[in-house]
Amino acid sequence: MAIAYLCILIAALLPYLWAYISKASGQRYDNRDPRGWLAKQENPRAHRANSAQLNAFEAFAPFAAGVLMAQFAGVNPSAITALSLVFVAARLVHGFFYLANRALWRSLVWGAGFICVLGLMSAAIWRISQG
Numbered sequence: 188m189a190i191a192y193l194c195i196l197i198a199a200l201l202p203y204l205w206a207y208i209s210k211a212s213g214q215r216y217d218n219r220d221p222r223g224w225l226a227k228q229e230n231p232r233a234h235r236a237n238s239a240q241l242n243a244f245e246a247f248a249p250f251a252a253g254v255l256m257a258q259f260a261g262v263n264p265s266a267i268t269a270l271s272l273v274f275v276a277a278r279l280v281h282g283f284f285y286l287a288n289r290a291l292w293r294s295l296v297w298g299a300g301f302i303c304v305l306g307l308m309s310a311a312i313w314r315i316s317q318g
């Protein structure tokens with residue numbers, strides 16, 4: 188279970204990696220007005236990294252909930268670990284495809300991560316319903 192919890196931590200930190208890349212991709216970052224600074228950036232990489240950040244934040248809560256649901260329901264720890272590792276790998280690759288402007292590949296790995304979340308939650312629901 189420690190690996191799945193580590194995956195939650197990594198997933199929680201991933202948005203900050205993309206935020207750092209966004210800030211490093213633009214000109215003279217201004218922390219007093221980060222959103223205004225981003226709006227003025229002409230480098231598309233800064234905007235794509237910011238989009239990856241926002242998407243990573245959106246994906247985090249359902250993933251963390253899925254891991255905790257599965258653990259609480261008594262789902263096989265190996266299954267939880269496997270789905271957690273695939274999720275984190277997919278989310279990392281998702282961010283790199285976002286930066287590389289590879290929309291189709293980005294969507295495919297997004298789907299892989301989403302399937303992991305659905306798998307975690309479905310396994311929890313199945314396990315609880317079996318009593």
